[in-house]
Amino acid sequence: MVPLHPDDRRIAEQAWAGAIEHDGFDVEYRIRRASDGAYRWFSTRANPIRDEDGAVVEWIGTSTDIDEVRNLQGRQGVLVAELQHRTRNLIGVVRQMAQKTARASANLDDFRERFGDRLDALARVQGLLSRLNEHDRVTFDELIDTELAAHGIEAGADSRVTVDGPSGIRLRSTTVQTLAMALHELATNAVKYGALGQPKAALAIRWRIEAAGTDAPGEQPWLHIDWRETGVAMLASSAPLKDGGQGRELIERALPYQLAARTTYVLENDGVHCTIAMPVSATNEPAERDYG
Numbered sequence: 501m502v503p504l505h506p507d508d509r510r511i512a513e514q515a516w517a518g519a520i521e522h523d524g525f526d527v528e529y530r531i532r533r534a535s536d537g538a539y540r541w542f543s544t545r546a547n548p549i550r551d552e553d554g555a556v557v558e559w560i561g562t563s564t565d566i567d568e569v570r571n572l573q574g575r576q577g578v579l580v581a582e583l584q585h586r587t588r589n590l591i592g593v594v595r596q597m598a599q600k601t602a603r604a605s606a607n608l609d610d611f612r613e614r615f616g617d618r619l620d621a622l623a624r625v626q627g628l629l630s631r632l633n634e635h636d637r638v639t640f641d642e643l644i645d646t647e648l649a650a651h652g653i654e655a656g657a658d659s660r661v662t663v664d665g666p667s668g669i670r671l672r673s674t675t676v677q678t679l680a681m682a683l684h685e686l687a688t689n690a691v692k693y694g695a696l697g698q699p700k701a702a703l704a705i706r707w708r709i710e711a712a713g714t715d716a717p718g719e720q721p722w723l724h725i726d727w728r729e730t731g732v733a734m735l736a737s738s739a740p741l742k743d744g745g746q747g748r749e750l751i752e753r754a755l756p757y758q759l760a761a762r763t764t765y766v767l768e769n770d771g772v773h774c775t776i777a778m779p780v781s782a783t784n785e786p787a788e789r790d791y792g
Contacts, residue, residue, distance in 0.1 A: 505530035505539050523548065525561065528570075540567040594622070597681075600749070621684035624650060625677050637670035637781050640723060644705060647683050651691055660695065665707035669723055670781040675759045679778070682755060685747025686727055686774060694771055695729035701771065704728045709780070720779040729771030751776065 504512055508529035515527035525546040530539040546561025597618050605611035624646050628638045644663060648654070653661055671679065687696065695701040710722045748765050751774060755761040761778035 503532045503534075505532070519546070519559075520548070520556065525559075528566065540565055541570045542566060594619075597622070617688060618681070618684065620650070621647070621681060622677070625680040628676070637673065637783075638676045639667065640669040640671055640707060640725075640780075641665065641667045643671070643676065643680055643683065647680065647687050650684075651687055651696060653696070660699075660702045662702070662704040662706070664704070666709060669707070669709055670783055671723075672779070672781050675778065675780075678750070678754055678758050679776075682747065682750040682776070685750055686772070689747055689772070690729060694732050698732055701729060701731040701733070704730070720782045722777055723780045725774075725776040725778075727772070727774040727776075729773070732771035734769070734771075 512527055512529050515525055519525040525544065528541060528543045531542050532539050542563050543566045544561065544563040546559045548556040549558045549560055551557050598615060601615045601618060602611055605614055625638075625643075628642065628646065641663075648661070648663075656663065690696040690703060695703040705725070705727055707723060707725045710724060751763045751765050755763050755776060755778065759778050761776055763777070764773075764775045766773045
């Protein structure tokens with residue numbers, strides 16, 4: 501049996517046929533490994549040794565196993581393509597975010613503050629995504645902890661804030677950015693006008709996962725998030741909560757459209773009550789989270 505891969509035989513034959521004319525031989529092809537029949541990539545190079553009359557008397561060369569190098573090059577190509585895709589998406593998100601922030605801003609200083617906060621939130625998400633390898637996922641509790649920490653709140657340490665749900669719920673990478681921005685808008689409004697800005701108010705963030713095949717449509721499990729603010733004194737300064745601004749638009753329009761989510765946003769007498777239900781990664785085996 502010929503050890504060369506069938507797809508590589510022609511290129512090898514052409515290289516050998518032109519070796520004399522080109523005064524050398526340089527080709528990459530796959531060779532079948534006798535021990536298990538697997539094909540591995542090799543780089544074969546050879547140069548002729550000639551006598552005084554210029555006739556070829558022998559060939560000297562090397563054949564090097566480059567299978568791992570080829571695999572790494574292939575993976576690098578995939579990563580570069582993914583980076584280009586994410587960069588294009590990120591530019592689109594920033595452009596859209598700038599346009600919406602500009603429409604909602606009273607003046608340039610207001611725009612600068614709002615846009616800066618949203619860029620910071622986007623940067624935090626990118627920081628989480630950049631630490632992942634191709635098999636990892638950002639988890640929901642990681643996303644919540646990161647957003648709360650950005651507002652100076654440590655989950656489990658602030659008596660006004662209850663954070664309760666299973667840990668390790670893996671989010672689909674395509675959903676993380678939009679969900680994170682929605683959570684950022686909820687947290688920002690809570691700091692400025694709601695539960696995180698009033699000492700007698702409270703915020704409870706609870707979530708659960710619903711296995712695929714129950715009430716959740718589709719084949720993926722669903723994450724159910726409940727954001728509830730209570731004890732908020734609805735003062736005149738809380739007026740922006742009535743329409744919710746960009747945060748409400750993200751929750752009621754962007755999440756259902758982009759993530760196939762089901763959402764509600766209700767301004768109750770003592771604070772905002774928001775629910776989000778969305779499909780998550782099918783590889784979820786969450787453990788219970790305990791803040792002691």
